[in-house]
Amino acid sequence: MFAASRVFGAAQRRAFSASARDLSKVTVLGAAGGIGQPLSLLLKLNPRVTDLALYDIRGGPGVAADISHINTASKVTGYEPTPSGLDAALKGAEIVLIPAGVPRKPGMTRDDLFNTNASIVRDLAKAAAKSAPDANILVISNPVNSTVPIVAEIFKAAGVYNPKRLFGVTTLDVVRASRFVSEIKKTDPADENIVVVGGHSGVTIVPLFSQSSHPDLVGNANLLKRVQFGGDEVVQAKDGAGSATLSMAMAGARFAESLLKAKTQSGVIEPTFVDSPLYKDQGIDFFASKVELGPNGVEKIMDVGKITSEEQTLLDACLADLKKASCSEDSLPEHAH
Numbered sequence: 518m519f520a521a522s523r524v525f526g527a528a529q530r531r532a533f534s535a536s537a538r539d540l541s542k543v544t545v546l547g548a549a550g551g552i553g554q555p556l557s558l559l560l561k562l563n564p565r566v567t568d569l570a571l572y573d574i575r576g577g578p579g580v581a582a583d584i585s586h587i588n589t590a591s592k593v594t595g596y597e598p599t600p601s602g603l604d605a606a607l608k609g610a611e612i613v614l615i616p617a618g619v620p621r622k623p624g625m626t627r628d629d630l631f632n633t634n635a636s637i638v639r640d641l642a643k644a645a646a647k648s649a650p651d652a653n654i655l656v657i658s659n660p661v662n663s664t665v666p667i668v669a670e671i672f673k674a675a676g677v678y679n680p681k682r683l684f685g686v687t688t689l690d691v692v693r694a695s696r697f698v699s700e701i702k703k704t705d706p707a708d709e710n711i712v713v714v715g716g717h718s719g720v721t722i723v724p725l726f727s728q729s730s731h732p733d734l735v736g737n738a739n740l741l742k743r744v745q746f747g748g749d750e751v752v753q754a755k756d757g758a759g760s761a762t763l764s765m766a767m768a769g770a771r772f773a774e775s776l777l778k779a780k781t782q783s784g785v786i787e788p789t790f791v792d793s794p795l796y797k798d799q800g801i802d803f804f805a806s807k808v809e810l811g812p813n814g815v816e817k818i819m820d821v822g823k824i825t826s827e828e829q830t831l832l833d834a835c836l837a838d839l840k841k842a843s844c845s846e847d848s849l850p851e852h853a854h
């Protein structure tokens with residue numbers, strides 16, 4: 518269990534008890550995919566998860582059978598790829614992670630995934646609105662800047678939208694930025710926690726090094742490029758076999774853990790892409806900034822804080838791009854209806 522002890526502390530494992538308050542069902546939609554499998558593995562290692570529900574259009578039960586042999590206490594169930602299987606996977610879920618959808622190939626942008634992934638996310642959101650209307654929905658499927666607003670529209674149409682419970686997972690940007698900084702500065706990556714705001718693609722990814730202990734990194738063009746286009750590095754290296762899966766699984770598991778921890782602990786803060794008041798006056802409904810998490814999901818959305826003029830220029834470019842990403846169900850591709 519070396520991985521569990523590194524990802525989750527000993528105190529947390531000891532603190533685990535199966536009181537009703539601690540029962541947490543977590544559902545993964547797209548659980549047999551490149552992200553879904555290692556994400557499910559990491560969730561199985563998290564003692565806060567008591568019931569792990571795995572659903573995919575193919576392979577869910579197989580992944581569940583495999584993971585269920587791991588000697589941690591949670592119950593793992595794989596569901597058949599049927600409407601009733603999906604509903605059962607969702608029923609009673611506290612957290613629903615959605616990594617279902619196609620990944621990029623070299624030469625594609627995340628927006629090129631929209632035509633395929635928008636309808637996948639739309640259909641899964643419809644099922645979640647029906648069977649898990651109170652769950653925290655964590656959207657991983659790209660393009661996150663557009664798939665998150667789609668989920669919001671579906672929940673609104675079903676009359677169950679709670680903006681405090683919808684999250685675009687941008688944790689991988691924080692993870693990458695923190696790791697890249699630690700490599701440059703020769704620090705322990707565990708001590709770095711770089712704030713990244715905006716969205717999750719290219720210029721919408723805005724790291725705020727001025728708010729870290731390394732403000733001299735503002736203006737480091739190579740570092741900025743690696744943070745904004747880190748996903749492309751992996752897409753190119755995988756050479757047609759997909760995009761980041763393992764680092765994304767870690768980032769998704771970290772965000773889920775933060776949400777579970779925030780049920781009982783205050784001061785849990787993660788940047789995440791949420792329905793945000795910060796730039797609504799500019800027509801931007803969703804924005805990633807530091808968010809304090811709590812038992813009801815979003816507790817408090819923080820503004821970007823003090824930034825340098827160089828970072829303001831990056832933020833301006835980000836906002837211009839995000840304006841284009843807003844989406845309603847009406848703008849879904851024709852075949853998706």
Ligand SMILES: NC(=O)C1=CN([C@@H]2O[C@H](COP(=O)(O)OP(=O)(O)OC[C@H]3O[C@@H](n4cnc5c(N)ncnc54)[C@H](O)[C@@H]3O)[C@@H](O)[C@H]2O)C=CC1
Binds near residue numbers: 548640658689
């Ligand atoms: N938010 C982020 O930071 C990141 C997002 N991603 C995105 O995550 C998504 C998944 O990536 P991978 O796991 O590498 O892809 P993958 O192709 O390996 O896995 C996707 C899985 O989704 C399943 N699936 C497709 N339609 C489904 C449906 N209607 N219901 C349930 N399952 C369904 C497939 O059967 C497959 O197992 C992609 O859109 C990718 O761009 C990837 C990396 C980082």
Ligand SMILES: O=C([O-])CC(=O)C(=O)O
Binds near residue numbers: 621748749751
């Ligand atoms: O780049 C991609 O397509 C996958 C992704 O979102 C990332 O790695 O950040």
